[in-house]
Every structure is written in C-alpha cells, then in structure tokens.
Amino acid sequence: MMLSPPFILYLYLLAPCYWAFICQNTGPSSDFRMDGDYTIAGFFRLHSYSTTVKSRPEVDICDRAASVYSHGYHLFQAMRLAIEKINNSSSLLPNVTLGYEIYNTCSESANMYATLSILAQSRQHHVEVLSTFTHYQPKAVALIGPDSSHFTLTTAAILSILLVPEISYEASNELLSLKSTYPSFLRTIPSDRLQVEALVLLLQEFRWNWIAVLGSDDAYGRNGIKTLKEVVAKHDICAAYQGIIPMKGGANSPELKEMLRVLVETGVNVTVVFSNVDSATDFFDMVVQENVTEKVWLGTEAWSLASEVWSIPGIHRIGTVIGLSVKQAKLPGLEEFESAHVNSEKSNVAMCAPDLGAEGSSGGSSSNESTSQGCNQICTRCHSLTSAPQAFDIWAAFNVYSAVFAVARGLHNLLGCCSGACSKDKVYPWQLLEKIKQVNFTLQNSKVLFDANGDPLTGYDLVMWKWTGLTWSFDVIGSFLQKPDRLNINRDGILWHTKDNQVPMSACSKVCVKGEKRMQVGLHQCCFDCVACPAGTFLNSSDLYNCQPCGTDQWAPMKSEICLNRTTEFLSWADPVSWALLTAITLLLLLLAGTTALFAQNLTTPVVKSAGGRMCFLMLGALICACCSLYCYFGEPTWHTCLLRLPIFSISFTICLSCTATRAFQIVCIFKLASKWPAFYRAWVKHNGPNLFIGACTATQVAMCLVSLSINPSVPRKDYTTFVTMTIFQCSEDDAVWGLLYNTMLSVCCFVISYMGKDLPENYNEAKCITCSLLINLVSFICYLTTYIFYHGKYLVAITVLSNLSTLSGIFGGYFLPKGYIILFRAELNTTEHFQMSIQSYTRKSSSD
Ligand SMILES: *[C@@H]1O[C@H](CO)[C@@H](O)[C@H](O)[C@H]1NC(C)=O
Numbered sequence: 001m002m003l004s005p006p007f008i009l010y011l012y013l014l015a016p017c018y019w020a021f022i023c024q025n026t027g028p029s030s031d032f033r034m035d036g037d038y039t040i041a042g043f044f045r046l047h048s049y050s051t052t053v054k055s056r057p058e059v060d061i062c063d064r065a066a067s068v069y070s071h072g073y074h075l076f077q078a079m080r081l082a083i084e085k086i087n088n089s090s091s092l093l094p095n096v097t098l099g100y101e102i103y104n105t106c107s108e109s110a111n112m113y114a115t116l117s118i119l120a121q122s123r124q125h126h127v128e129v130l131s132t133f134t135h136y137q138p139k140a141v142a143l144i145g146p147d148s149s150h151f152t153l154t155t156a157a158i159l160s161i162l163l164v165p166e167i168s169y170e171a172s173n174e175l176l177s178l179k180s181t182y183p184s185f186l187r188t189i190p191s192d193r194l195q196v197e198a199l200v201l202l203l204q205e206f207r208w209n210w211i212a213v214l215g216s217d218d219a220y221g222r223n224g225i226k227t228l229k230e231v232v233a234k235h236d237i238c239a240a241y242q243g244i245i246p247m248k249g250g251a252n253s254p255e256l257k258e259m260l261r262v263l264v265e266t267g268v269n270v271t272v273v274f275s276n277v278d279s280a281t282d283f284f285d286m287v288v289q290e291n292v293t294e295k296v297w298l299g300t301e302a303w304s305l306a307s308e309v310w311s312i313p314g315i316h317r318i319g320t321v322i323g324l325s326v327k328q329a330k331l332p333g334l335e336e337f338e339s340a341h342v343n344s345e346k347s348n349v350a351m352c353a354p355d356l357g358a359e360g361s362s363g364g365s366s367s368n369e370s371t372s373q374g375c376n377q378i379c380t381r382c383h384s385l386t387s388a389p390q391a392f393d394i395w396a397a398f399n400v401y402s403a404v405f406a407v408a409r410g411l412h413n414l415l416g417c418c419s420g421a422c423s424k425d426k427v428y429p430w431q432l433l434e435k436i437k438q439v440n441f442t443l444q445n446s447k448v449l450f451d452a453n454g455d456p457l458t459g460y461d462l463v464m465w466k467w468t469g470l471t472w473s474f475d476v477i478g479s480f481l482q483k484p485d486r487l488n489i490n491r492d493g494i495l496w497h498t499k500d501n502q503v504p505m506s507a508c509s510k511v512c513v514k515g516e517k518r519m520q521v522g523l524h525q526c527c528f529d530c531v532a533c534p535a536g537t538f539l540n541s542s543d544l545y546n547c548q549p550c551g552t553d554q555w556a557p558m559k560s561e562i563c564l565n566r567t568t569e570f571l572s573w574a575d576p577v578s579w580a581l582l583t584a585i586t587l588l589l590l591l592l593a594g595t596t597a598l599f600a601q602n603l604t605t606p607v608v609k610s611a612g613g614r615m616c617f618l619m620l621g622a623l624i625c626a627c628c629s630l631y632c633y634f635g636e637p638t639w640h641t642c643l644l645r646l647p648i649f650s651i652s653f654t655i656c657l658s659c660t661a662t663r664a665f666q667i668v669c670i671f672k673l674a675s676k677w678p679a680f681y682r683a684w685v686k687h688n689g690p691n692l693f694i695g696a697c698t699a700t701q702v703a704m705c706l707v708s709l710s711i712n713p714s715v716p717r718k719d720y721t722t723f724v725t726m727t728i729f730q731c732s733e734d735d736a737v738w739g740l741l742y743n744t745m746l747s748v749c750c751f752v753i754s755y756m757g758k759d760l761p762e763n764y765n766e767a768k769c770i771t772c773s774l775l776i777n778l779v780s781f782i783c784y785l786t787t788y789i790f791y792h793g794k795y796l797v798a799i800t801v802l803s804n805l806s807t808l809s810g811i812f813g814g815y816f817l818p819k820g821y822i823i824l825f826r827a828e829l830n831t832t833e834h835f836q837m838s839i840q841s842y843t844r845k846s847s848s849d
C-alpha cells in the first residue's frame with residue numbers, strides 16, 4: 001500500500017511525543033492491559049478533561065486534575081466483561097484467549113497517542129514506516145472506540161491506511177459512513193443521518209414546521225445541524241433559528257444567554273438540540289436560569305438520557321423533553337461484574353490505573369490494598385467514585401459489548417474455529433476486517449450485522465422524560481425502525497407540559513384550507529398567506545405553492561384540489577329533439593319523392609308544364625339533396641360530415657333558387673317583356689338563357705364552396721370556451737355565412753322577379769307562393785342568426801337544421817304543394833282550356849288597363 005506523504009510526516013512528527021511518554025512511564029504503554037493470543041484495543045474516556053491551548057507538544061495525562069467520567073468507566077467494564085465471557089466460552093473461539101489494551105482517551109492528544117501506540121508492533125515501541133502494511137502486525141488486531149466522532153475522525157483516518165478494523169460504539173457522525181475515506185471503520189451506533197431522519201419524522205408526526213435548531217460546537221453538533229437543515233428543507237419544515245452552543249464560558253457565558261434570548265424571541269415552541277452532553281448541560285443550565293418553560297425540547301441520543309442533563313436542578317420546569325435513544329438493550333451481569341472485582345482482592349487481572357481515583361481521596365497511597373502489580377492495580381475506589389449504570393450507560397455499554405463480540409466472531413471465522421479447533425495462526429488486521437464485515441449473529445435478542453457502510457441496522461427508541469415530583473425517569477413512547485424508515489409512536493403515552501395536555505403548536509402559519517395555495521411571506525417558505533385557487537386550476541398536493549391549470553378536457557371550480565372531466569356535448573341521434581327533426585326531415589323527403597313521382601306521371605299536363613316541366617325535376621332533385629344533407633347534422637361530428645354537409649346544402653339550395661328565379665323570370669318575360677322588348681326575349685331564348693343562368697349561379701356557389709373548403713375547411717372542433725363544465729363538439733363552420741349571403745341574395749332576386757309578375761294569371765302567378773316561401777326562408781335565416789349570436793350550446797345544430805328545414809319546406813310548400821294539390825284534387829283546373837281562358841282574361845284585363 002502506498003502511503004501519502006502527509007501521513008508519513010504525521011508519524012514522524014508524533015514520534016517524539018510518543019517516545020517522551022514511554023520514557024516517562026517505565027511500565028507498559030497502555031493504561032489497562034491483559035495478555036492474550038490476540039489483542040483487541042479499546043479507547044474509552046475515563047476522565048472529563050477540558051483541553052486548553054498548548055504551547056508544548058505534550059500528550060495530556062488524563063488523570064491529572066480531572067474528574068472521573070462514570071459513563072466511560074461503565075463502557076470500559078463492558079469491554080472487559082465481553083472479553084472475559086468470550087474467553088470463558090467454549091463455543092466462541094475455543095482455546096483462544098483474547099487480550100486487551102485499553103487506553104484512556106480523554107483528549108485529542110491522548111487519543112492520537114493511543115492510536116499510534118496500538119499501531120506499534122508487539123513488543124516494540126515504534127511504528128515502522130513501510131510502503132506496504134500487508135504483512136505488518138500491529139499490537140492490536142482491532143480497535144473498539146473511541147467514543148466521540150471528533151476523535152474517531154482522526155483515528156479512523158489513520159487506521160484506515162493500515163486497514164485495521166475499528167468499531168466505534170458512540171461515534172455517530174455521518175461522514176464516517178464514507179467508505180472511500182474510512183474503509184476500515186464500522187460502528188454499532190446508527191449514523192446521525194438516520195437520527196436526523198427519525199427527528200424529521202417526529203416533527204412531521206406532530207406537524208411542527210417552525211422550529212429552532214441548536215448544536216454543540218463540534219463535529220457532532222455542526223454536522224448534525226447541517227444534515228438536519230438539508231433533510232428538513234425537503235419536508236416543508238423551516239428552522240426559524242439556528243445556533244451553535246458556545247463551548248467556552250460554560251453555563252454562565254453571556255453569548256449563551258444572548259443566544260437563548262434570541263431563541264425565545266423567535267417564538268418557536270419546538271427546539272432540536274443536536275449536542276454533546278457537555279454543551280447540552282451548559283445550555284439547559286441557562287434555560288433553567290432564564291425560567292424558559294412550556295417548550296418542547298427534542299434531544300439526540302447523546303444527551304437525551306444523560307444524567308448530567310436531567311440532574312440539573314430545576315430542569316423539570318423547562319417543558320416536554322422527547323429524545324432519541326439508541327435502542328434500549330439489557331446487559332445483564334455488568335453491575336455484578338463491576339462489583340465482583342471490587343470484592344475479590346486477589347483478582348489477577350488488570351483493572352484500574354493507580355491514579356484513577358487520585359483526586360477522589362487524598363492520601364490514596366495509604367490504601368490497604370497496595371499490592372503493586374506494575375501499572376495495573378486493583379482499585380476499589382474506582383467503583384465508589386462512579387455512579388451505578390443508568391439507561392444511558394447501559395445501551396452504550398451494550399454497543400461496546402456487541403462490538404467486541406463482532407470482532408470475536410470475525411476472528412472465530414478467520415481462524416476456522418467452526419471446524420472445531422482454532423488454528424491460532426498469525427492474523428493480519430486486514431484479513432480480520434473482511435470477516436468482521438460479514439458477521440451476522442444475534443446477541444441478547446438483537447441482531448448484530450453491518451451494512452455496506454459499516455453501519456448497524458438497529459433503530460432508535462423514542463423516550464420521554466417523566467417527572468414524579470422531582471424524581472426523574474423516562475418512558476419509551478415509540479421507536480424508529482430502519483428499512484423502510486418508519487416511526488411507531490404511542491401518542492397517548494405522551495405527557496405534554498401544556499394546559500389540557502394538548503400537543504403544542506409550532507407553526508409559522510396556519511394550514512391552508514382545501515384548495516388554497518400558499519403564498520410565501522418573507523424568507524421562509526413555512527410562513528405564508530392562503531390564496532384560493534381560481535376556477536380552472538387546482539392545487540396538486542405535490543406543490544402547495546402553485547395552482548396548476550387543468551387539462552383542456554377538464555374543469556375545476558374555485559378552491560379545487562382536483563380537476564373534473566368536462567362532458568362532451570353534441571346533438572346525438574337519440575336525443576328527443578333529434579327524433580322530432582328526423583321525423584320532419586324524413587316526412588319532407590317522402591313528400592318530395594311523392595311529388596317527383598306525381599309530376600313524372602303528369603308531365604304533360606299544363607300545371608306541370610307551367611311549373612317548368614323538366615326543370616321541376618332538377619329543383620326537386622336539388623331539394624332532396626339538400627334535405628339529405630340535413631342528416632349529417634346528427635351524431636358525433638366526423639371529418640366527412642363536417643366537410644360535406646354545408647356545401648351539399650348550399651349548392652343544392654342555390655340550384656333550387658336559381659331554378660325558381662329563372663322560372664319566374666321566364667313567365668314575366670313571356671307576359672311582359674316579350675311584347676315590350678322582343679329582341680331581348682329572342683336573345684334569351686336563343687342563347688338558352690335559363691340553363692346559362694342556372695349554370696352560372698351554381699358555378700358561383702360551387703366556386704365559393706371550393707375556395708372556402710381549401711382555405712378554411714370545416715372540421716370537427718371542440719369548443720371549450722363557451723361553457724365551463726361542458727365541451728361542445730361541433731363543426732367549425734366559420735365561412736358558412738358567405739354561402740348563406742349568396743343564397744339570401746338569390747332569394748331576394750327571386751322575390752323581386754316574382755313580385756314583378758304579381759298580376760299575372762292565377763295559374764302562372766307564383767308570386768304569392770314564392771313570396772311566402774321566401775319570407776319563411778328569410779325569417780328562419782334571421783331567427784338562426786339571432787340564436788347563433790346568443791346561444792352556443794349543442795342545440796345550435798338543431799336550430800340550424802330547423803332553419804334549413806323550414807327554408808326547404810317553404811320552397812316546397814310555396815312552389816310545389818299548390819301544383820300538387822291542383823293535379824290531385826282539382827283536375828278540372830289542370831286543362832289546356834282552363835289555362836287558355838285565364839291567359840285570355842289576363843290579356844283582356846291588361847289591354848283594358
Ligand atoms: C469466567 O470463568 C471464571 C472461572 O471459570 C469465573 O470465575 C468467571 O466468573 C467467568 N466470567 C464470566 C464473565 O462468566
């Protein structure tokens with residue numbers, strides 16, 4: 001393995017202090033040790049030691065003027081208990097004895113010293129600088145500890161270079177999960193990332209989205225705050241206040257007081273305190289001093305059960321404290337183990353450094369058990385100096401215990417003990433690391449195994465502080481489990497320190513009612529006004545800050561959270577209105593067909609001749625065509641029907657009108673013009689005027705239809721604008737008006753011509769009929785236009801049909817019906833004699849005028 005230059009430099013720099021320390025102490029370098037076939041190192045903090053700024057490169061001596069740290073003491077005993085159990089066990093590592101080297105790592109320098117010490121080769125006092133450490137055998141095959149993330153980052157970086165397995169029991173910093181940087185690091189405490197996930201679920205559970213976040217001034221607190229803010233932002237929770245608890249100055253620091261003042265001023269009711277025990281103690285000291293009450297404090301695993309915090313006098317007044325704690329576990333035998341060694345004076349194993357209790361009793365040297373055993377002595381005072389293990393100590397002790405067992409299991413597999421006898425071969429740390437990563441076993445009902453990042457798969461317990469009078473205890477009110485991440489919480493078990501035991505609120509703005517979007521006010525997105533979503537838009541639950549428009553086929557009322565489908569409306573075949581119209585159209589068609597047959601039968605009679613003879617069939621055919629085109633208006637509009645219906649109707653109607661006009665003109669000609677302008681009449685007859693006129697009119701209409709079709713063809717179109725909840729499905733007949741105008745013009749023309757012949761003999765006088773039919777035509781056209789302007793529903797089509805139908809009926813009724821009547825019922829009028837009589841009487845009358 002190649003070493004990076006800074007690392008080598010590091011070792012060189014530290015070598016002098018290492019040697020200095022060794023020379024001072026003539027005994028073994030570790031504080032507590034026991035020999036064995038394989039040595040496991042353990043780093044524990046046994047003293048509280050506050051580091052000061054140094055002027056000399058010296059390793060701190062932990063037991064000098066520092067108080068005993070009970071928590072660390074219990075963890076250290078847990079490691080010894082685990083090793084003794086393993087040694088006694090006949091199934092795990094049979095015939096193999098594990099030894100230990102335990103260091104008191106109370107400060108950064110002590111931790112570094114210990115790290116380098118365990119890397120030294122056995123029976124040597126230096127770390128060799130090699131280019132490959134594959135065949136390097138350091139004093140310890142694995143390390144348990146150290147406790148804080150802060151120290152662990154250093155230790156893990158160095159041990160990772162040699163791939164010495166390291167299992168920490170309390171270092172929860174998220175960075176340590178990075179296996180590219182810390183490949184040999186594992187832990188039995190979950191990563192802070194997980195803790196943050198659990199905290200966020202807790203905040204969500206109680207709808208607290210306006211919170212304060214505090215952290216201690218170390219890697220734990222700062223990273224915790226950073227991760228928390230990242231995760232919280234994704235879940236619509238805002239940190240109204242964020243602060244770092246100052247390290248210096250303790251509980252009386254003015255900075256801390258100021259911080260608390262600002263915190264109280266923000267008015268948040270829920271504060272997450274991501275802190276180590278020391279900073280949490282300082283902070284809550286201040287909270288008690290300042291009489292801050294009735295708040296909710298959310299704790300992290302580092303302090304939520306720590307006696308240093310809950311034993312602050314007066315802390316029962318601060319409100320509700322809910323904390324996360326590593327899953328509660330039992331470690332039976334720890335207390336007995338601790339007290340057993342106090343009683344058995346003759347115990348031959350290492351136990352406690354001579355100075356551990358130094359400041360606990362002045363004149364410690366006068367102790368009655370002074371049987372010196374080198375550096376490691378039996379110490380009875382140690383036990384009395386520490387308090388009995390609390391829940392906080394027990395779970396951490398269990399983490400240590402399971403870490404030792406994980407190493408033992410790994411070793412067990414590496415040495416091939418499964419086959420019965422262990423090989424007791426040389427063991428290189430990197431070989432052991434591989435085996436430890438694969439362990440998967442159950443210890444005291446909890447599973448011990450590591451994921452790819454070396455993190456355990458355990459979750460957290462949710463604990464709540466409980467006061468009976470001034471006596472502290474805690475309740476487990478829920479738990480957080482991994483994969484999938486979930487929070488089980490017993491809400492009834494929670495005792496809120498508020499009036500009526502109500503869940504406290506902590507929100508910047510009240511939740512908007514359904515269908516109201518949030519409009520951010522100020523910097524935080526948790527502070528907002530509520531604005532109703534306008535009609536046609538809806539509020540998707542995925543984005544509470546914007547109303548999203550509905551699709552074109554949908555609609556939504558105001559304040560909607562969903563879009564509704566519009567109903568698509570068109571004149572269906574089954575509609576009663578359609579039934580009525582269809583009946584009428586069919587009736588007209590039958591009449592037209594009947595008339596055609598009748599005229600064909602009586603083609604030679606004067607009535608038919610006067611009506612135009614064969615031209616009648618052209619007119620009737622055009623009317624039938626126009627009538628048929630009306631069927632295209634029913635049912636769902638299609639491409640064909642839209643394209644065809646209007647041109648067919650317009651052209652047919654034009655043919656019909658032009659025929660009428662020609663017919664009327666011809667009669668007028670015969671009776672009036674022929675005598676006045678015979679030349680004109682001759683030209684009209686000679687050049688086949690009637691056919692030319694009809695052809696020209698029809699051609700014009702056809703041209704108009706073609707132009708309109710090619711420029712703006714009529715297609716099925718959905719109209720979304722007219723109605724909110726409905727879509728009108730219809731043909732886009734924008735250019736229909738030109739054809740209509742043209743036909744109207746023709747009608748007027750017809751009307752004028754036939755009006756000219758109003759005084760002609762009754763048989764030839766179509767003026768009244770044509771006038772009547774054209775009036776119907778005009779009226780229906782006007783009715784249609786008026787409705788078109790004011791009404792756009794699905795019955796517009798029905799009105800179009802009705803208007804067209806009445807126009808057609810008008811022509812039929814005005815022109816053909818009277819003639820049909822004469823043919824059928826007044827046969828005596830349908831004779832040449834009768835016609836000649838009426839012409840003669842007309843001639844007489846006009847000549848007498
Ligand atoms: C280990 O065995 C010894 C003697 O056999 C016994 O005294 C000791 O209590 C055992 N330790 C544990 C932790 O079981």
Ligand SMILES: *[C@@H]1O[C@H](CO)[C@@H](O)[C@H](O)[C@H]1NC(C)=O
Pocket residue numbers: 094095420421422
């Ligand atoms: C333990 O080791 C001793 C010698 O070192 C050997 O005699 C004994 O059989 C071993 N016991 C087991 C169970 O392996």
Ligand SMILES: *[C@@H]1O[C@H](CO)[C@@H](O)[C@H](O)[C@H]1NC(C)=O
Pocket residue numbers: 289290291
């Ligand atoms: C807190 O309350 C105590 C007694 O209730 C009082 O003596 C003390 O002055 C108060 N402190 C503050 C900062 O209000």
Ligand SMILES: *[C@@H]1O[C@H](CO)[C@@H](O)[C@H](O)[C@H]1NC(C)=O
Pocket residue numbers: 367368369380
């Ligand atoms: C130590 O000696 C004192 C008297 O010198 C005695 O009272 C005490 O019980 C002894 N402690 C132990 C653990 O034997």
Ligand SMILES: *[C@@H]1O[C@H](CO)[C@@H](O)[C@H](O)[C@H]1NC(C)=O
Pocket residue numbers: 440441449
């Ligand atoms: C651990 O072992 C159990 C059975 O002992 C097995 O069900 C489980 O899948 C194993 N887990 C892993 C991660 O290997």
Ligand SMILES: *[C@@H]1O[C@H](CO)[C@@H](O)[C@H](O)[C@H]1NC(C)=O
Pocket residue numbers: 210267268269504505506507508
């Ligand atoms: C905090 O609680 C008080 C009293 O219950 C309440 O009036 C206030 O609105 C709450 N603050 C927030 C930010 O919710």
Ligand SMILES: *[C@@H]1O[C@H](CO)[C@@H](O)[C@H](O)[C@H]1NC(C)=O
Pocket residue numbers: 540541542562
């Ligand atoms: C809401 O938005 C999500 C994501 O953008 C989308 O998947 C979902 O379909 C939307 N819901 C509605 C009702 O449109």
Ligand SMILES: *[C@@H]1O[C@H](CO)[C@@H](O)[C@H](O)[C@H]1NC(C)=O
Pocket residue numbers: 564565
């Ligand atoms: C709306 O129409 C779509 C298909 O066009 C259909 O899938 C959906 O279920 C309808 N929604 C409602 C609420 O009817």
Ligand SMILES: CC(=O)N[C@H]1CO[C@H](CO)[C@@H](O)[C@@H]1O
Pocket residue numbers: 084085087088095096097098349
């Ligand atoms: C401290 C302890 O229990 N040591 C034991 C370890 O195991 C060996 C044999 O397995 C015993 O001889 C030791 O006494």
